[in-house]
Amino acid sequence: MSAYCSWSKAAFLIFIFHFCFRPSYEMNEVQACTFCGGSSLNGSEVGQFCTLSAGRISGRCCWTHDNTSERERIIGLDLSNCSLTCVDDLKGVSTAVMIDLSMNPIVNMSDTAFQGFSDLNYVILPHDIACPGGNASWEKVAFKEETRVCEGQKSMCNQTGQLSMTCPENSLCAPYGPGFYQCSCAGNYRGYKCLREGEFPAVQVFSGLAAATVVISIILWVTQRRKAKSL
Amino acid sequence: MPPSCRGCLSQYTHHHLVVFLLTFFSYVLLHASRKTFSNVKVSISAQWTPSFQNDSAVAFSPNETWENNRLFANENEATLFLGVLDSIFLFSYAVGLYLSGVIGDRVNLRYVLCVGLCGSAVVEFVFGTVTEWLHIYNVYVYCVLWVLNGLLQSAVWPSVVAVMGNWFGKAGRGFIFGLWSACASVGNILGAFLASSMLKYGYEYAFLVTSVVQFAGGVVVFFGLLTSPKEVGLDVESGTGLNPVETDTGSYRPLMSDEEDEEVHVYCRQQQDEQEPEEVQVEPPQAVSFLQAFCLPGVLPYSLAYACLKLVNYSFFFWLPFYLSNNYKWKEAEADRLSVWYDVGGIIGATVQGLISDLMGKRAPVLALSLALAMGALVGYSRSPNDQVINAVLLATTGFFIGGPSGMISSAISADLGRQEAVRGSQEALATVTGIVDGTGSIGAAAGQYLVSLIESNLGWMSVFYFFIVMTGGSIMFISPLLLKELRSMWSERRALQRQL
Numbered sequence: 268m269s270a271y272c273s274w275s276k277a278a279f280l281i282f283i284f285h286f287c288f289r290p291s292y293e294m295n296e297v298q299a300c301t302f303c304g305g306s307s308l309n310g311s312e313v314g315q316f317c318t319l320s321a322g323r324i325s326g327r328c329c330w331t332h333d334n335t336s337e338r339e340r341i342i343g344l345d346l347s348n349c350s351l352t353c354v355d356d357l358k359g360v361s362t363a364v365m366i367d368l369s370m371n372p373i374v375n376m377s378d379t380a381f382q383g384f385s386d387l388n389y390v391i392l393p394h395d396i397a398c399p400g401g402n403a404s405w406e407k408v409a410f411k412e413e414t415r416v417c418e419g420q421k422s423m424c425n426q427t428g429q430l431s432m433t434c435p436e437n438s439l440c441a442p443y444g445p446g447f448y449q450c451s452c453a454g455n456y457r458g459y460k461c462l463r464e465g466e467f468p469a470v471q472v473f474s475g476l477a478a479a480t481v482v483i484s485i486i487l488w489v490t491q492r493r494k495a496k497s498l
Numbered sequence: 499m500p501p502s503c504r505g506c507l508s509q510y511t512h513h514h515l516v517v518f519l520l521t522f523f524s525y526v527l528l529h530a531s532r533k534t535f536s537n538v539k540v541s542i543s544a545q546w547t548p549s550f551q552n553d554s555a556v557a558f559s560p561n562e563t564w565e566n567n568r569l570f571a572n573e574n575e576a577t578l579f580l581g582v583l584d585s586i587f588l589f590s591y592a593v594g595l596y597l598s599g600v601i602g603d604r605v606n607l608r609y610v611l612c613v614g615l616c617g618s619a620v621v622e623f624v625f626g627t628v629t630e631w632l633h634i635y636n637v638y639v640y641c642v643l644w645v646l647n648g649l650l651q652s653a654v655w656p657s658v659v660a661v662m663g664n665w666f667g668k669a670g671r672g673f674i675f676g677l678w679s680a681c682a683s684v685g686n687i688l689g690a691f692l693a694s695s696m697l698k699y700g701y702e703y704a705f706l707v708t709s710v711v712q713f714a715g716g717v718v719v720f721f722g723l724l725t726s727p728k729e730v731g732l733d734v735e736s737g738t739g740l741n742p743v744e745t746d747t748g749s750y751r752p753l754m755s756d757e758e759d760e761e762v763h764v765y766c767r768q769q770q771d772e773q774e775p776e777e778v779q780v781e782p783p784q785a786v787s788f789l790q791a792f793c794l795p796g797v798l799p800y801s802l803a804y805a806c807l808k809l810v811n812y813s814f815f816f817w818l819p820f821y822l823s824n825n826y827k828w829k830e831a832e833a834d835r836l837s838v839w840y841d842v843g844g845i846i847g848a849t850v851q852g853l854i855s856d857l858m859g860k861r862a863p864v865l866a867l868s869l870a871l872a873m874g875a876l877v878g879y880s881r882s883p884n885d886q887v888i889n890a891v892l893l894a895t896t897g898f899f900i901g902g903p904s905g906m907i908s909s910a911i912s913a914d915l916g917r918q919e920a921v922r923g924s925q926e927a928l929a930t931v932t933g934i935v936d937g938t939g940s941i942g943a944a945a946g947q948y949l950v951s952l953i954e955s956n957l958g959w960m961s962v963f964y965f966f967i968v969m970t971g972g973s974i975m976f977i978s979p980l981l982l983k984e985l986r987s988m989w990s991e992r993r994a995l996q997r998q999l
Contacts, residue, residue, distance in 0.1 A: 382559075435549060435558065449559040458700060459567060460544055467699040472707065480714040487722025491516055495729040 297341065297359045300326035303349040312391065313345035313367050328360070346371070347391070354380050361444075365389040368396075369414040384444040390417040400446020423448035437461040509667075513724055513732065517665045518674070520723050521658040522681045524615060527715040528654050529685025530692060531622055531708040536816060537693035537834060538626075541701040543576030546635060569635040579637065581951060583644050584816060588944030590645040592937045594652025599933020600788050607657045607725040607929070614653030615716030619709040621647045626705025655908075655936050660929040663913035664726040672861065672910050676852020679905030683841035686815070690834055791930040796915050799976050801935050804907045805942030806973035807869075810876075810966045811904045812943035813950050814840055814897075825959055826884050836890055843894035844901020851902040852910055860988060861911055862981040865903045869974045872899035873967050880963035900970070908936055 303326075316322075317329035322342060324330075329343030340362040348370040355377035360366075361384050369391045381387060381399040390399065391414050398417035402408050406419030424440035434440045434450035438461045443449040452461035546569040549558050558564035570576040602610045625643045629635065666674050689708065696704040724730055791797065818840060822833035847868070855864040875896040882889045912935045916928035946969075953962050 435564070438563075443559060447559065450564065451560075452563070459563060460549065461563065462541060462544060463700040464698045467696075467703045467706075473710065476710060476714055480717055483718050484721040487516065487520075487718065491513065491722050491724055491730075494731075495724055496731065497729075 297328065299344060299346070299357065299360050300328035300341075303327050303346060311345050311347060311367060312389075313343040313365050316365050316389075317343050329365075342386075353377075356380065357384075362386055367391040369393055381444045382447050385420075385442045387445060388418070388420055390445075391415070392417065398445070400444070404445040417445070420445050435460065437464075511732070513727070513730060514665055516722065517661060517724060518678060520719055521661050522678055522684075524611060524654060524715055524719055525658055525681040526685040526688060527708075527712045528615065528618070528651060529682045530689035531619070531705075531712050532651075533686045533689025533815075534693045534704050534708045535622075535626075536819075537690055538697060538701040538704050539577070539580050541697060543570070543573050543580060545630070545701065546570050546576045546579075547573055567635060569637070579640075581947065583640065585944050585947050586641060587644050587648045588812070588940050588947060590648030591652045592940035592944060594649040595656065595933040595937030595940060596788070597649075597933075598653040599656040599791075599930040599937070602653070602656045602660055602929030602933070603786070603927065607661055608720065608723050610653050611657040611661075611723065612716045612720045614650050614657065615719060616713050618647050618650035618654075619713035619716065621650060622705055622709040622712070626709070627702040630700070630702035652933075652937075652940075656929040656933040659909055659912055659932040660916070661723065661725050662909070663917055663928045666913075668914065668917070670856055671913060672852035672854075672856035672906070673849070674852075675910035675913060676848040676850070676902075676905060679848045679852075679909040680845035682905070683844045683901065686841045687838055690838060694831070694834065786927040786930060788930060788934075791916075791927050791934055794915060794918065794927070794931065796911075796918070796980060797931055797934060799980055800907055800911055800915065801938035803865075803973040803976035804904070804935055804939040806969045806976065807900065807904050807907065807942075808936075808939035809942040809946035809949075810969050811844075811900055813946050813962075813966065814900070816947060817950055817954075818893075821959060822889075826889075828886070832886070836886060836893065839890040839893040840897040840901070843897025843899075844905065846894075847898035847900075847902025848905030850898075852906055855906065855910070860984045861906065861914070862977055862984045863988075865906060865977055866974055866981045868899050868903050869970055869977075872896065872903070873970050875899050876963055876967050876970065880960060903973075908932075908939065912936070 313329060314324065317324055320329075320331055320342060322329040322331040323339075327345050327349075328341050329345075330339045331342050332338075333340055341360045342363060343365045344357075344360050344363045345367045347367045349368075351368065351371040351373055353375040354368065354373060355375070357366075357380055363384060364386050366384075366387065366389075371393060373393055373396055376396055376399070381390075384399075392398065394410065394413050394415055396415065398405050398408055398415065404421050404423075405417045406421060407417075409416045409418065420442070422442040423446065424442060437453055437456040438450040439453045440448050441451050450461075452458075455464050457463050546567060548566070548568055548571075549564040570579065598610065598614070621643055625640065625647065629639065662675065662678060692708055692711075693704045696707050786794075814837075818837040819833040822828050822836055828836070851864050851868055855861045858864065875892070875898075879889075879892045879896045882892050912932040913928065915935070916931035949965065950962055953965055
């Protein structure tokens, strides 16, 4: 079933819409959770993981409260036995720690499907599908009964024995999903290529300048041009 | 100040001081914003290009931060475009100078100056800040804006020189104008300072601050500038040296001489006589036409000499930091700081040489000697060792001998030419003549930007310096007829003096 690919784009748009216009939206509407029928998480690995981390199961997703904010986020996604043939865009669940895609006739998995999944630590795939980002991106790759398990995401930053990906000036390397890294501006730096630093003190500069202009103009008008005749 | 004029210091009122400062700072602000553009070039070309990667296999992520701006594929193309912008600016500036001088003699100079300052401030704001805020990166938009900027900026120089010429007489003009023509160099230093302190917030803020300061300058000029002593009913003659008494004495004097001493004495006596400023209802003076101004004695040779000299001077302005970081592998910030010494030399050179020319009563011999020494200084500088102190000293020396004559031709001599006796019938030639001299100079400078990059890439930096030396020699050649004339008159004066004794 190739419906998933086109479906996911719509889901992404809906996700964006909610993100922008309804800040207190219910995460339950992420369609990856309701795409497959039933909530068959109970016995699965994702289900066990969810129980351990005191999560709430809704559809195919496992939700948990962030420590810092009120917002709920997805930590687990179980899409096993879902008749998926192609996986190319899983946006909306990028906070997931564990994803199960086993027992799907997947023929095509996009290279960038897991870009941004920096917390992802445990992926269960059909036997013949390679781990996202290649085996080098994972601590351990194991095979269990018709499935491949990719465990322990490696960071692309400061990897020893690997091609070291250094970021340009003023930016720091940060993990960005299996096989991906991103360069985010360090410290106070911001803007394109992280070339800008700090905030422009607009109020001080312009109020000072405006006051000086008015004062000098008035002084000069009074002393110079007040009695001027037009020629 | 020549000794003969010491008694006349009272002729300078607070109006003179304010006019000096206002015109000085008008051009300082203008040149500061020009220098800002030179100094933020690295940041602008970074903004216009995606991050460059050698293998180009993996692009940096996220795209918005590293790859999205693709106006140019790499920094080399961006640098080339920035060079094109420099040339476009200088050419439209040159064309504008020819036009705005003519306009300046016909419209109120204060309005022309304000339009020039505020207009170009707005254009720079759009060029540097608005396009960045709205993320409009378009080659054609940049070109059109920079042509407009050149035209608007060109209104400023002829206006300020004309205003200065209205207020300050020929007596002491060399010294006062020499001091005053430091405005370009002071502007460079201010611009370098502003750019370096604003650059960390982003190049758009460097443009924002310089253009807002320039706009404020335009507003202050509008409310404070008196374009001519006539506006406050001051003695017309006090400033201009257009003394009616002078006309009779002038009839047997050679053109373009600087023997103003008697005229000053006459003036001094005259001012004591008539304390009350007389209400002169003068007919609005007729302005000379562009062609007439071109044919005035001395205008053409000085224009051509200035074209050669401004080529060398502006090549230093545009290329020096690049040369220093390229040739000596010094950091960009160090190179920027070092290049200030050229301007320091120029300020001192223009003032000292202006003073000497006042004392001598002749300008051409001072110019010729300084230019000859400049050729030597260029040879010396091209062989400078890799040492920042020695390089700075040589740079200041070169600035002294090149910036000095350059400041003198563009201000004091332009004012002399526009106020000479040949234009007595039609007085308002000052802005037109200044525009012609500076405009021709700017054409030379514009051509130079292209030639320097061409020579540098094909033959190397040494050939660029030989080119500068040849150009300096060329400007000596163009003023040699005037030099001979002035030397001959000096000689005959001395003979006459000896005969009297």
